[in-house]
Amino acid sequence: MKKMIMWVMAATLVCGTSVFTSCSSDDDNDFERDLPEKIIGKWMLNDLDGKACPTNLKAVLTFLSPTKAYGSLSDYYSESWNNHALADVAINGKNVTLTANENEYTTHVTEATISSITDKDMLLGSSWKVYVRDKMVINEIHESERYVRVPNDYEGDIIGTWEGRVTSAEDEHTDGELHRWEYKADGTYVYYSQVDGQWTSGTDYLSDYFVDGILLCTRWKKTADSEELREWWEIESIKDGVMKWTALRMRDDGTTYTATFQMTKVEEDALD
Secondary structure (H helix, E strand, C coil), X not given: CHHHHHHHHHHHHHHCHHHHHHHHHHHHHHHHHHHHHHCCEEEEEEEECCEECCHHHCCEEEXXXXXXEEEEEEECCCCEEEEEXXXXXXXXXXXXXXXXXXXXXXXXXEEEEEEEECCCEEEEXXXXXXXXXXXXXXXXEXXXXXXXXXXXXXXXXXXXXXXXXXXXXXCCCCCCCCEEEEECCCCEEEEEEEECCEEEECCCCEEEEEEECCEEEEEEECCCCCCCEEEEEEEEEEECCEEEEEEEEECCCCCEEEEEEEEEECCHHHCC
8 A cells, every 4th residue: 555655656756646638648749759759660579478489480670761771571371481571661659550561362460559659669469460362361569579679680691601500409400510501692591511521412393591680591402392481580699791590480389499690701712
């Protein structure tokens, strides 16, 4: 009871007994007025429904203006591959709607209600709907999401050939051996393995990638008829010719672990 009385007294001093409601309204008005400016920039999903979000579920949103944005998402279940997909933005008070056409048949609509925003993070609840030929095929709702502002964009820095291996005890697709990856500017990559001491390129039917901010998404198929596989990483840093990756992975039983990778840039004169 004592704490309640003190809280009421503090509220009275700040807003005044007779204008408490209008004080809250003023705060809301300020928030809604400033939101179109504060939302500008690059954001990545970090927490989902109060828990750390696995890297495989992360998305990046970049607000270019209060009316335009682009989003990047690699979603295995819906087969979406949104590489900097342009979206129309509508802001109405605290409500933000993004509409993006993945292709001529598929449209993504995200409706979010922003509860707070700072220079570092943004809290919201949202629904994500996917329409294929005007029929809704996905309706995913999350009451609590936390996005963090992304200060770095490694899209150009990753281009080139890198050599390395997994540095964690566990990861989904690795064999633990030394490999090379040649990331090209056209969004494709070449995967190399050592065979009899020589670097040999793979002959995958599909090998695509994109980087948005620090999120690296890849997909590949061995043949036209084989299963498409995907992998997601967060680029921890690219500095002095060394690139480090990290990812929060989820096992089938729901437990999680952190996978890490490290590689070094291969100079042109060392390629063979």
